[in-house]
Amino acid sequence: MPDLLAGTTVLALDTPPTQSATGDSSFDATSTSYTTTATAGSYSEVAVVFVAPTTGRVKWTLSGRLINSATGGALITCEVREGATIGAGTIVESAGDRGPSHYGATFARSGTSRLLTGLTPGSTYNARVLHRVTAGTGSFALRELIVEPCT
Template sequence: MPDLLAGTTVLAADTPPTASATGDASFDATSTTYTTTATAGSYSEVAVVFTAPTTGRVKWTVSGRLINSGTGGALLTCEVRTGSTIGSGTVVDSAGDRGPSHYGASFARSGTSRLLDGLTPGATYNARVLHRVTAGTGSFALRELIVEPCT
């Protein structure tokens, strides 16, 4: 993938729009594997479709309010797939413990970012927020996903 170096003429395809989505409602979950399933509350998927920039690099940022009913953890992450259908396509960045996490029984808002490279310039991808717990019941609220083109 070409870098956008000083003096490079920047074209529209070099910096496609930033994509973002939010899910304000609170929900509970008990799955110990990353999922989009809730056990109670008002779950809404937080997901975006984006176009890879000329560099083939984007930065995703996931944040949310997290709490666990006991000493277990509540975790969020981002999964990126090819294509424009949310949750479909070939996985290019799998769910893993790279997103925000909180261990404890009081709400904390946190977020993390990850640089993802190796995307095909101009191709369409979809990204969504997934959640899990290490034990107990996790509560999740105010989730946000931002995908930004990177130089």
């Protein structure tokens, strides 16, 4: 995948639009595996469809308000798959403990960003937010996902 160096003519595919989604509703969950399932509250999927830029690199940024009823953790992450159907297609980046997390019984808002490389330029991908706990019940709110092209 080519880098966009100084003097390079920039084409539309080089910088496709940044995509973002938010989920303002709050919900509780008890799964210790990454999931989209809620046990209580109003769960709404936070997901985007995006096109990989010429460089094959994007940055996803994920934030949310997290709390746990015990001393366990509440964690969110981003899963990326090929194709335009949310939650379907071959997994490009699986769910893992690389997103925001919070251990404790008071709400905290946190966020993180991650560079994803090796995407096929011009191909369509989908990214969605997944959540889990290490123990107890986690509460999740105000989740936001942004996927932007990188040079």
